Amino acid sequence: MSLKDIIGQEKAVRMLLGILIRQKVASSYLFCGETGIGKKTAAVDFAKALNCLNPQPAGPRITSDSPVDACEECESCSKIKAGVHPDFLLISPEERLIRIEEVRIIDDALSYKPFEGRKKTVIVDDAETMNISAANAFLKTLEEPPQDSVIILVSSRPDLLPETIRSRCSRINFFPLSKASCREVLAEKEKDAEKFSLAARLSMGRPGIALSSDLHEERKWVLNLLRGMLHAEKDGWSSRDEMQRWFDHALVLLRDMTVLKLTDDPRQLVNNDLEGYLTGLSKSVDVKVIIYIHQELSRIRRLLQFNLNKSITWNYTASMLRKGLVF
Structure with missing residues (x-):
């Protein structure tokens, strides 16, 4: 894939191609946007274009x-x-963390002049x-960026980066x-019509998420854990990644419950095949309560970066859901 083949990011692609045409390549970039929308793919394609x-x-x-x-060939x-x-280096976190050792690897890679290409390119995912x-x-x-080098930071949470780092990078936004x-x-991956339609809805404009996992099976897992919470079962999460995925799906379910309460229009639902289940879950619940739960789950989701205790988080979330969602 090359830059011109990237789907759905016309503005970002035009900016990158314009930079190449004008030959005004900065020493560092910050590619920002939600997870699963093609930021890293664009960064790799930009590195290809720089050295093609x-x-x-x-x-x-x-x-x-x-x-x-x-040219891709x-x-x-x-x-x-x-x-x-x-002349190309891709750095990714290990155990959800990039340590100083990885930065030293970057410094070492950039300390040499390009060996084969025109630009030493480092991507930090x-x-x-x-x-x-x-x-x-x-x-x-x-x-003090080395000559003939380009550093690309890829981030779905640029607000967590120090301002001193953000201010030194040219920002490219992805949506x-x-x-x-x-x-x-x-369409290139999923051939089953029903699963394709569900994946397109559940990804919510982030196809990379659907391409990297089976969202149909993942939603089943989320609903099973939700039932466990409502029946006061023990912690069902095994990792922080699982916690984050559960909260992401739960927030969409609560969004759909709110839409049902306000519009009674199943066409507006992301999980429109769960209309009956969501109607039953929210039937005797005031919309203000659903909105409060959504706000509280959003707050907890943001706090997961601080390594919240799994069992305590489960118990708190389950208790709140049992109090709010009355059958």
């Missing part, structure tokens, strides 16, 4: 025939795609997971995809 040996025209998104986009593009290009030591060390790298674009991305 046989660049191609930018396509219809840019009124220019300048050959600046990746040359040795450089193939190596970056495989993650083995000597989930950059907001840098701990304090790593962030402080990384700031020094951004303050959730339209329904049509989301369906276009998912």
